[in-house]
Amino acid sequence: MNSDIDIIVSEVGPRDGLQSIKTVMPTGEKIRWIESLAHAGLREIEVGSFVPPKLLPQMADTAEVVRAARNIARLTVVALAPNHKGAELAIASGAHSITMPVSASRAHSASNLRRTPEEAVEDVRKVRQLCDNASRDKRPRLEVGIATAFGCSMEGPVSEEWVMQLAVKLAEAGADSIGLSDSVGFANPTQVKRMFGNLRHEIGAKAGAAHFHNTRGLGLANVVSALDAGVTTFDSSQGGLGGCPFAPGATGNIITEDLVFMLESMGLRTGVNLERLIDARAVLRGALPNESLYGNVPDSGLPKGFVYARQS
């Protein structure tokens, strides 16, 4: 963590947002958007995903985007890699951090990742080796987000004990950080506080980011609880890009603009300038004129007399 910020807002729009929409954003536009997000003060951006272009043509240019994003000062460039092959490409492109999805729900794991959670843990172990064997300047950090950690639209409730066991296995397999993801909007604030508390108890400093969706309107409420449990990294997406397939008008990921506003209002330094974040939103809007963008703060503006968290 940089000492001049309290909370890392990890922008996932260029990956999670863009892969959820049909339009393919041209590479140049992606890079311009990522640059403007970084200019707003975001220190960590998930810029793409190393998946086969046949599956996700929106992500076909990820290597090029990673290389461009590496030129931005102070930015941690994150790339998603679903497997060993993706991790090889991520390392070759120079991503600072690789994030691998592992799903706690067996049904979700089978349908989305086509493997069991145990097999996914073994993949992480192999990618750990790959990272360790990389040349020093290209050795990435290895992160895992446990998907469906709070419930699954196929299975319903997911055993919290099992999620913790999985987190311990992943820590043993060599992940540097393990976060919990509410991929489908099941989490509630009580559960969030309990689970992130337990996660820290189980794996200590390897306890990672919170990834919340706003499917049922509880996104920022869950952030408040996660803050209480000591979480310091939150994923979010500019404009809630990508929306939510279940809920017309509802966002998928929590909205970066509203998250930053809330954190700064609470006296927590994010390093992000909201006016510049709105400029970045204009870049996104220009590149994707037909996509829905969400956010209450962009609509309402900042409250009169708003001050950022103090830089001490």
Place this chain on the structure above:
Amino acid sequence: MNSDIDIIVSEVGPRDGLQSIKTVMPTGEKIRWIESLAHAGLREIEVGSFVPPKLLPQMADTAEVVRAARNIARLTVVALAPNHKGAELAIASGAHSITMPVSASRAHSASNLRRTPEEAVEDVRKVRQLCDNASRDKRPRLEVGIATAFGCSMEGPVSEEWVMQLAVKLAEAGADSIGLSDSVGFANPTQVKRMFGNLRHEIGAKAGAAHFHNTRGLGLANVVSALDAGVTTFDSSQGGLGGCPFAPGATGNIITEDLVFMLESMGLRTGVNLERLIDARAVLRGALPNESLYGNVPDSGLPKGFVYARQS
């Protein structure tokens, strides 16, 4: 508080929602909606406002609505009264509870209530007398919500010390409960926890309801903090009716459907059945086909395996 619920969700849609829109809902429709809300399990509903019909024609039938709502078993019927005259009418109609608005911001108080905060305190003192002089079966509870308690779109930040002084004055003037209202979406979770904590410290059991708006997306996040500070009554509006004049697409009041879902998910009993609440929403939709209704839970549905807070 009824012993079978943990949190009172106080529905303000028939007052706060309906007075914010141009359409005048016919009296029969209002009563049908209120009955369906009560049927869903809501125990407290603010059914109207005793203001001059010239100012708010939407509220001209409040006496009739109060009388009808009094026939609903187990329902606390609340009416807003901006002044002595309104309180007389509220008592005559048989409202169980009168709520009076007092604004902490001098600019807002002058423009919206046409009096100083000190004059508003004196009004509360006179209405206290009025309530005490009412016949026993018509003696209402007297509640105050301090508007602009977290900030004001005219003044900007409002002194928290002043808000507490005002709460103490109102308690001395005879209000039974004093709540804090974020009328314009300025509150943040840190401030909410601090202020409701201070309120309880200053006026003990007279510390009242939290009234949050979702103008900047922080409505439910603020509820989580208020719960931490011991608040047990929350105002909300079905479908976020009334919207927010500053923010297209943003709600004014927090949304009853999403609030109930969050509380029940957290293990807090509200007594409200979400399926029946959706039925009440259909009644509202039928009566006001052209108004925007909001809510993530109505769009997304309940998560698979959802269970209500346990009835112990």
